[in-house]
Amino acid sequence: MDPLFEIELDLPPAGARDASKRLYDQLKAAILDGRLAAGVRLPPTRRSAGFFGVSRNTAAAIYEQLAGDGLIVTRPGSGAFVAVRKAEVAVATARGDFPLNPVWLRTDIVEAMGFWAEEEVERAPTSGLDFRPALVDAQLFPLEDYRRVSAKALRRLERRPAALKSPQGNQGNYRLREAVARHIGVTRAVVCAPDDVLVTSGAQQAFDLLARVLVQPGETTVAIEDPGYPPMRAAFAAAGARIAPVRVDAEGIVVGDIPVDARVICVCPSHQFPLGVTLSAERRRQLIALARERGAVIVEDDYDGEFRFEGGALEALRTASAADVVFYVGTFSKCMLPSLRLGFLVAPAWALPTLTAAKNCLDWHSATPVQLGVAAFMSEGLLTKHIRKTREIYRRRRDELLGLIEKRLADWLEPIPSFYGMHIAVTAKPDVEVAAAARGLSEAQVKIHTLARYFAGEPTHAGLVFGYGVADLSDIHEGVEAVRATLASA
Amino acid sequence: MDPLFEIELDLPPAGARDASKRLYDQLKAAILDGRLAAGVRLPPTRRSAGFFGVSRNTAAAIYEQLAGDGLIVTRPGSGAFVAVRKAEVAVATARGDFPLNPVWLRTDIVEAMGFWAEEEVERAPTSGLDFRPALVDAQLFPLEDYRRVSAKALRRLERRPAALKSPQGNQGNYRLREAVARHIGVTRAVVCAPDDVLVTSGAQQAFDLLARVLVQPGETTVAIEDPGYPPMRAAFAAAGARIAPVRVDAEGIVVGDIPVDARVICVCPSHQFPLGVTLSAERRRQLIALARERGAVIVEDDYDGEFRFEGGALEALRTASAADVVFYVGTFSKCMLPSLRLGFLVAPAWALPTLTAAKNCLDWHSATPVQLGVAAFMSEGLLTKHIRKTREIYRRRRDELLGLIEKRLADWLEPIPSFYGMHIAVTAKPDVEVAAAARGLSEAQVKIHTLARYFAGEPTHAGLVFGYGVADLSDIHEGVEAVRATLASA
Numbered sequence: 001m002d003p004l005f006e007i008e009l010d011l012p013p014a015g016a017r018d019a020s021k022r023l024y025d026q027l028k029a030a031i032l033d034g035r036l037a038a039g040v041r042l043p044p045t046r047r048s049a050g051f052f053g054v055s056r057n058t059a060a061a062i063y064e065q066l067a068g069d070g071l072i073v074t075r076p077g078s079g080a081f082v083a084v085r086k087a088e089v090a091v092a093t094a095r096g097d098f099p100l101n102p103v104w105l106r107t108d109i110v111e112a113m114g115f116w117a118e119e120e121v122e123r124a125p126t127s128g129l130d131f132r133p134a135l136v137d138a139q140l141f142p143l144e145d146y147r148r149v150s151a152k153a154l155r156r157l158e159r160r161p162a163a164l165k166s167p168q169g170n171q172g173n174y175r176l177r178e179a180v181a182r183h184i185g186v187t188r189a190v191v192c193a194p195d196d197v198l199v200t201s202g203a204q205q206a207f208d209l210l211a212r213v214l215v216q217p218g219e220t221t222v223a224i225e226d227p228g229y230p231p232m233r234a235a236f237a238a239a240g241a242r243i244a245p246v247r248v249d250a251e252g253i254v255v256g257d258i259p260v261d262a263r264v265i266c267v268c269p270s271h272q273f274p275l276g277v278t279l280s281a282e283r284r285r286q287l288i289a290l291a292r293e294r295g296a297v298i299v300e301d302d303y304d305g306e307f308r309f310e311g312g313a314l315e316a317l318r319t320a321s322a323a324d325v326v327f328y329v330g331t332f333s334k335c336m337l338p339s340l341r342l343g344f345l346v347a348p349a350w351a352l353p354t355l356t357a358a359k360n361c362l363d364w365h366s367a368t369p370v371q372l373g374v375a376a377f378m379s380e381g382l383l384t385k386h387i388r389k390t391r392e393i394y395r396r397r398r399d400e401l402l403g404l405i406e407k408r409l410a411d412w413l414e415p416i417p418s419f420y421g422m423h424i425a426v427t428a429k430p431d432v433e434v435a436a437a438a439r440g441l442s443e444a445q446v447k448i449h450t451l452a453r454y455f456a457g458e459p460t461h462a463g464l465v466f467g468y469g470v471a472d473l474s475d476i477h478e479g480v481e482a483v484r485a486t487l488a489s490a
Numbered sequence: 491m492d493p494l495f496e497i498e499l500d501l502p503p504a505g506a507r508d509a510s511k512r513l514y515d516q517l518k519a520a521i522l523d524g525r526l527a528a529g530v531r532l533p534p535t536r537r538s539a540g541f542f543g544v545s546r547n548t549a550a551a552i553y554e555q556l557a558g559d560g561l562i563v564t565r566p567g568s569g570a571f572v573a574v575r576k577a578e579v580a581v582a583t584a585r586g587d588f589p590l591n592p593v594w595l596r597t598d599i600v601e602a603m604g605f606w607a608e609e610e611v612e613r614a615p616t617s618g619l620d621f622r623p624a625l626v627d628a629q630l631f632p633l634e635d636y637r638r639v640s641a642k643a644l645r646r647l648e649r650r651p652a653a654l655k656s657p658q659g660n661q662g663n664y665r666l667r668e669a670v671a672r673h674i675g676v677t678r679a680v681v682c683a684p685d686d687v688l689v690t691s692g693a694q695q696a697f698d699l700l701a702r703v704l705v706q707p708g709e710t711t712v713a714i715e716d717p718g719y720p721p722m723r724a725a726f727a728a729a730g731a732r733i734a735p736v737r738v739d740a741e742g743i744v745v746g747d748i749p750v751d752a753r754v755i756c757v758c759p760s761h762q763f764p765l766g767v768t769l770s771a772e773r774r775r776q777l778i779a780l781a782r783e784r785g786a787v788i789v790e791d792d793y794d795g796e797f798r799f800e801g802g803a804l805e806a807l808r809t810a811s812a813a814d815v816v817f818y819v820g821t822f823s824k825c826m827l828p829s830l831r832l833g834f835l836v837a838p839a840w841a842l843p844t845l846t847a848a849k850n851c852l853d854w855h856s857a858t859p860v861q862l863g864v865a866a867f868m869s870e871g872l873l874t875k876h877i878r879k880t881r882e883i884y885r886r887r888r889d890e891l892l893g894l895i896e897k898r899l900a901d902w903l904e905p906i907p908s909f910y911g912m913h914i915a916v917t918a919k920p921d922v923e924v925a926a927a928a929r930g931l932s933e934a935q936v937k938i939h940t941l942a943r944y945f946a947g948e949p950t951h952a953g954l955v956f957g958y959g960v961a962d963l964s965d966i967h968e969g970v971e972a973v974r975a976t977l978a979s980a
Contacts, residue, residue: 033809037675097785099753101706101729104844113850143647150859151641157633157829185527201691205853216591217707217730231851238851239591240707263589295587319523339647339858354594360603361721361728363695367857368829369640 023052024062031071031082042072042080103238108456112230112237128445129479133274133423133467134229134303134334140390141337145382150373157368170365171356172199172344176375180330180344183378187387188305189315190328192346198355201366203303203331203343207232210299210327211239213351213358214264218242223262225253227454227461229273232266232301245457248272250416252279255286263296269317270305274454274465275425276418284317291325297348298326304334304421306387309395324348332374334422334469335387340370394422397468397476404480405466412487413464423467425451433490434462440486446479513542514552521561521572532562532570593728598946602720602727618935619969623764623913623957624719624793624824630880631827635872640863647858660855661846662689662834666865670820670834673868677877678795679805680818682836688845691856693793693821693833697722700789700817701729703841703848704754708732713752715743717944717951719763722756722791735947738762740906742769745776755781756789759807763793764944764955765915766908774807781815787838788816794824794911796877799885814838822864824912824959825877830860884912887958887966894970895956902977903954913957915941923980924952930976936969 016022030036043051048059063080066072074080103109171177177194184190200206215222217240224233226245237243244262247254253267265287269279279287291298300317318328331343347355359365377383401424405415413426428434438450451463464483471479506512520526533541538549553570556562564570593599661667667684674680690696705712707730714723716735727733734752737744743757755777759769769777781788790807808818821833837845849855867873891914895905903916918924928940941953954973961969 033679033681035676035679035805037672037681039672040676098704098787098841099706099710100841100844101703104703104848109851110847113847138647143644147641147644150644151637154633154637154640157628157827182527182529186525186530189523189525191527201853201857204851208852212728213591213594214588216589220589234851238702238848297588315523315525337647338854341853341855341857351588351590354590357600357603358594358728361599361694361724362698362852363691363831364828365831367691367831367860369860369863370857373859 019054020058020062023054023058024065027062027066028069028071031066036082038082040082042082044079103240106237109234109237112234128447129475129482130470131446131448131464131466131468131479133449133465133469135467135469136334136338136422137390137393137470137472138337138339140386140393142382142386146336146373146377149376149380149382150369153372153376154369156372170360171195171352172197172365173368173371173375175379176371177344179375179378183383184316184328184330184346188302188330190318190346191320192323196323196346196349196352198345198347198352198359199366199371200343200345200359201363202333202338202341203301203329204231204235205341205362205366206329206331206343206345207235207299207301208239209345209355209358209362210264210329211236211241212362213355214297214299214327215239215241220264221259221262222264222266223258224266224456225268225272226456227274227451227459228266228456229268229301229303230454230456233456236264236266243456245455247460248275248277250277251283252277253283253287255283255290258290260294262294264299265291265296266299266301267317268301268303270302270308271418271420273301273303274423274449274451275461276416276421276423278419279317287317288322288325296325297351298322300326300328302328302330305330306335307391307394307422308420309391309398310419318346324350327351335383335390336374336377340374342366342370342374394468397471397473398424400473401466401468401476401480404476408480408484409487416463422469423465425461425463425465427451427461427463432462432487434464437483437486437490438464440490441482444482444486446482448479448483509544510548510552513544513548514555517552517556518559518561521556526572528572530572532572534569593730596727599724599727602724618937619965619972620960621936621938621954621956621958621969623939623955623959625957625959626824626828626912627880627883627960627962628827628829630876630883632872632876636826636863636867639866639870639872640859643862643866644859646862660850661685661842662687662855663858663861663865665869666861667834669865669868673873674806674818674820674836678792678820680808680836681810682813686813686836686839686842688835688837688842688849689856689861690833690835690849691853692823692828692831693791693819694721694725695831695852695856696819696821696833696835697725697789697791698729699835699845699848699852700754700819701726701731702852703845704787704789704817705729705731710754711749711752712754712756713743713748714756714946715758715762716946717764717941717949718756718946719758719791719793720944720946723946726754726756733946735945737950738765738767740767741773742767743773743777745773745780748780750784752784753786754789755786756791757807758791758793760792760795760798761908761910763791764913764939764941765951766906766911766913768909769807777807778812778815786815787841788812790816790818792818792820795820796825797881797884797912798910799881799888800909808836814840817841825873825880826864826867830864832856832860832864884958887961887963888914890963891956891958891966891970894966898970898974899977906953912959913955915951915953915955917941917951917953922952922977924954927973927976927980928954930980931972934972934976936972938969938973 045056045059048054048056067074071083072080073083177197180197181192181194220241221244222236222241223244223246225248233243244259246257252272302316318326328346332340402415412429412432416425418424434450438448441448449465451461452459535546535549538544538546557564561573562570563573667687670687671682671684710731711734712726712731713734713736715738723733734749736747742762792806808816818836822830902919902922906915908914924940928938931938939955941951942949
C-alpha cells in the first residue's frame, strides 16, 4: 500500500467537543473531492492521536461511519482504504472543436508512426514467430553487467546544482561523448571529437531535432530513400518538410533522381533500410559532390553499422572529409537496448550550436543516469564484447536464413545481397502475392512485413522483410517452413 | 585503454611473401584515414599471429616502422597506441549559407533558453553564493536510496522485444503512471487515472509537446503570464505561437487581460513563477469559465506544488471538474533531481491520443531505466519521505530569508507573500536600482536574478528573486548581508 498520507486537514483543536464530527466531515470531503484517491490507506487507528489528535476509539468510530457511507473499505489485518467509486475519474467533455495542429492528424504521419503498432497491442511475449525488422533480442543483453556498471556510475550523478542549464551538459555527458567518439572512430571510421557529438534520446529524437533545425516549414524539400524507415520521414514531415521520395537500386539511393531543390537528403548508406543494400563508392562521391554543389546537407542514419559481416564498404559516409555536409545519426537501440532511448548526432561545427540550443528547448538534455550508465558500459569494454557476441549470433541467423531462403523459398522469393545488420529483404518473383501471404502468415501467428509497407510513394519492389533480431535459429527454421507452406498453398 | 580493435583489414594470406609490407600499408592507411583513431591500442605483438597472421617479430618490425612515421607511439610495458596527430579532426567548411529554421535564431527564443546559461560556464562548485531560482540542492537527495531501488528496478527492464513501439509503453511505464496518479491525487488533489498520464522527459518536453500539438504555427495565440518562466514561452514561440504576455497581480494572472483570441493560456496557479503569488479562487473560476466559453485550453505548470508551507489554496487548477480544459504539467526536477529529466502531463482524454502520437514522433518514449527507478522510488515511499524532509528544510530557509529581508533589507525591498516553493520574489522600493545592485553582487560572487529578466514585455515590477534551492541557512545570512552592503553603498 502506498505510505502516502499527506492530505492537509483543518483539524479541530485537541479536546474540542465536535472533534469527531469535524474530522469525519474533513475526511469525507477529502475523499469526495479526490484528494484522498481510491486505494490510499488511512492511518491505523492506533496512530490516530498523532495523525488526527483524536483517540483510537474516536477514529475507529469515524472509520466505521465512512465505511457505512461506502467511502472506505476496511480489511481485517491490513487497515482502512479509500474505496473505489464509480465515475471517480471525471469524464472529459468533448473538445473536438479545439484546433489541434493538423500535422498530427495527417494520415501519412500517423501511419508512419503507427508502423509497428497495430499488431503489438496485447501481444503475449512468447506467442508466434516474429520476423519484423528493427526489433532487438533483449534476452541477449547482459543486463546484469549493465545493472552493475550503471549503479556504480550513478555515484557520479551531478551533485552540483544547476547542471540542468549548463551549455556543456546539454550537449551530453562528456564521458559519454568521449566514448562515442572513440567507438565510432574505431568501428565506423567516423573521425570526430567529443565536442562534435550531441547526445539525443535515441535516433528518433535526432531525426526530430534535425528536422526542426534544418527544415523551414512549408519550404524545405527533404529527399528520402524510398523504400525507407517510416518514422524518420514522419519526423521531417511533422516539421513541415516537403518529402521527396527517391528510388533505391542495388547501389543505394539513385543520386541522379534527387530533386534539384532538395536541401536535406536522408540516407542509410551502410545498410539501407529496408532493402539492405550498401551505397556504392561511386554514389557516395556523387552524393557528397551534389550536396556541396547545391548547398544541401546529408543525414546519415547508421542504425546497425556495428553488425557488419563481410565485404562491402566499411566506412560511414561521414568521413573526416565530409564533416561539413554530413549529419551522422547513431543509436544504442540496436547495439544495446531500445528502452534506453539513447542515441547521438555527429554534426558539422557550423550547425552544432543551433542544434544544441534546439535540444535545450526540446528537453534540456537526455536523462543523465542513462548517459552515465552507457558511458560506463562502453568504457569498461562491455559494449565491444556485446557487439562481438551478438554479431556472431546475428551472423549465424543470417547465414541460416539466407541458406533456407535459397533452399526452401527459391521458387517464390529472391534475397537482396546485404552485408550488415539484423534483417534481409527478399523480392518476390512475378505473380507471387506477398501481401496475401503476409496476411495468411499473420493468421498463423507469424509476423512478417511486406516491402510495400516501407514505401512513401508507389512501391517499386514487391517482397518481404525477414528480420532476425528476435528470431533465433529454431524460429528461423519454423518460420521459413510456415512461409513456404503459405506460398505453396496460394 | 579502449579494448576495441575491430578494424577490418584486407590481410595477406598466411605466409605470403609481401605479408609484412601489405600489413604495414593497411595499418598506415587505417591510421591516416581515421579508422584507427588516436589513442587506440594496437594488438600486442605476442598476439599478432591471431590478429594479423604474422609472427611476433614481423609485427614488432611493422610497429617500429609506424612509430618511425610518427603514426603510433609505443610505451614500454603498456603497448603501442595510435598517435595523436595535428589537424586530425577535419575543420568543417563554413556553411553559413544553409537556411536553418530561423526560429532558432530568434533572439527572444535564444535569450529565453540562455536564461541561466551565461553565468554558469566554468562555474566552480563551491564558489560564491547562488540565489538563482529553480535550482535544486542535489546534496539533499538520497542518492544511495535511489541507486538501490533503481538498480533493483532495472531487473524489470523490458526483456520482451518490441516494447519500443507499443502504444501503451509510449504513454509511459504503467507502474510509474500509477504512482504518479496516486501521488498527485494525494498531494495536489489532481484526480486522474494512470491512463490520463503521459510521461515526458521533464516539464520542458511537456511544454514542447503541448506547443507542437496545441499550436497551429503562425496562427495560434498563446497567453502567458508576464513575468513568467522564459523556457516555457520559448517552447511555444519555437512552435510558431504568437505569444501574448498577460499581467500578473497579487491574485495571479489578470484574467480580464487575456486576449480574446488566445486559444492556449499558460499559468502557474499554485506558485506563480517568479512572483510566487497563488491564483485566487475567484480568478480560477473566471479562468476556467473563460477557457470553456472561448474554446481555449489551459496549461498548468505545477513545478513545485509539493513544497507548500501554509494557508492558500491547496488544490491544483486541474480538479476533476476542470479535466476537460486543463493540461497539468508536473516534474520530478524539483522534488527529485533535474538530471533525471522526468516529468509528466495529465491531459484531457480528447487530446491524449494526439499527444501520444506526437510524443512517439519526438522520441518514442522517455528512458525506461529512469521511469522504472522513479516508479520504485515512489512506491517504496521514498519520494514522500524526501519531500517531507526537504519541505522542512526549504521552510526553514524561507522563514529565515523572509525574516532577514524584513529585518535587514526593509529600507530597499519588500517581499511578495508566497506559500510554496523554493524562492521568494521581492519588489524594490522607489529609487532602488536593482539592476545595478545585481551587477554589483555578481562581481562579489553572489548570483541573483532581477525580476526584469523574467518579463517578455515591458517590466511592470522592479525587484529581485531570492532562490533558496541551493542556498543554505548560512548562505542566506551571508547573502542577505552582501545584498544589504550593495544596496546601502549605492
